[in-house]
Amino acid sequence: SAVISQKPSRDICQRGTSLTIQCQVDSQVTMMFWYRQQPGQSLTLIATANQGSEATYESGFVIDKFPISRPNLTFSTLTVSNMSPEDSSIYLCSVPDREAFFGQGTRLTVV
Amino acid sequence: GDSVTQMEGPVTLSEEAFLTINCTYTATGYPSLFWYVQYPGEGLQLLLKATKADDKGSNKGFEATYRKETTSFHLEKGSVQVSDSAVYFCALNSGGGADGLTFGKGTHLIIQP
Numbered sequence: 001s002a003v004i005s006q007k008p009s010r011d012i013c014q015r016g017t018s019l020t021i022q023c024q025v026d027s028q029v030t031m032m033f034w035y036r037q038q039p040g041q042s043l044t045l046i047a048t049a050n051q052g053s054e055a056t057y058e059s060g061f062v063i064d065k066f067p068i069s070r071p072n073l074t075f076s077t078l079t080v081s082n083m084s085p086e087d088s089s090i091y092l093c094s095v096p097d098r099e100a101f102f103g104q105g106t107r108l109t110v111v
Numbered sequence: 112g113d114s115v116t117q118m119e120g121p122v123t124l125s126e127e128a129f130l131t132i133n134c135t136y137t138a139t140g141y142p143s144l145f146w147y148v149q150y151p152g153e154g155l156q157l158l159l160k161a162t163k164a165d166d167k168g169s170n171k172g173f174e175a176t177y178r179k180e181t182t183s184f185h186l187e188k189g190s191v192q193v194s195d196s197a198v199y200f201c202a203l204n205s206g207g208g209a210d211g212l213t214f215g216k217g218t219h220l221i222i223q224p
Contacts (some may be wrong), residue, residue: 033211042200045211058211092155096204102139102147104154110218 006093007011007102013083014109020079022091023108030072034066037090037105046091076088113138113153115214124191125223132186132218134175134201142205144168144184145212149198158186158199174192196222 003026013019022031034046046066047057055068069077080087090105117134126128136142146158146168160169164210173188182202201215 035211042214042216043212044214048211101157102155 003097004093004101004103006106008106009104009106010107011109012109013030015110017083018079018081019083020077020106021091021093023076023103025074025095029095030073031096032070032076033094033096034068034076034078035092035094035102037092039088043092046078080108083108085110112214113142113203113205114118115201115203115213117199119216120198120219121221122218123221123223128222130186130188130191130195130220132199132201132220134184134186134215136182136184136201136203138182138203138205138213140205141146143168143204144175146175146184146186146203147200147214149200149217151197152178153196155200156165174212191220191222192223193222196220198211 005020005024009020013055034048035036035043037043047055047068048062049055049068049070051070051073065081067079088108088110090107093103093104095101114137118132121211128200143162145160147155148158149155157169159175162169164177166206167174173186175184175186177184198217198219200217202212204212
């Protein structure tokens with residue numbers, strides 16, 4: 001099973017700023033997923049990050065708002081750009097390995 | 112597209128009561144089905160899964176059976192404990208791991224002593 005480390009675990013940010021969330025996996029994985037969990041809501045897939053290619057974004061999410069890097073097979077970052085209070089959510093990375101494993105999540109509050 | 116529907120919460124039960132959380136799905140092909148649990152202040156954890164029809168997933172006293180004919184994957188436990196209080200998410204994957212998961216809205220379970 002994969003072990004996923006995500007940081008920061010939480011942050012409070014000013015509107016208009018950007019935050020980069022890091023996700024480190026203890027083994028090499030081809031795909032990594034980024035999800036958002038808005039308050040009281042379920043998880044929604046933001047994008048799929050494959051090493052060596054552009055991330056694939058789900059409907060309603062765009063690269064300018066959520067740029068993703070995938071420099072190698074064990075690491076990815078998600079940036080939440082030009083934040084507004086509506087971006088306050090828990091952001092989670094996940095890797096598929098027979099089942100989906102999740103990081104602990106980053107609880108973001110935008111004020 | 113794929114979708115998961117699960118009963119809305121919160122669901123409040125007394126300790127030792129029988130638990131059922133309903134989950135139905137719509138998907139192409141034959142998806143894998145999952146239940147995830149999120150304890151207060153913690154990350155998402157896989158509770159159990161089933162990958163084909165009539166499979167039963169089980170863990171920590173929880174069970175769910177993959178019912179293809181009714182497209183359901185209801186979560187059950189015979190005797191709940193206060194420590195089971197959490198949010199439970201039903202989810203599916205129809206892409207064989209190549210796609211992300213589709214989640215239900217989650218059911219908040221509250222167990223009272």
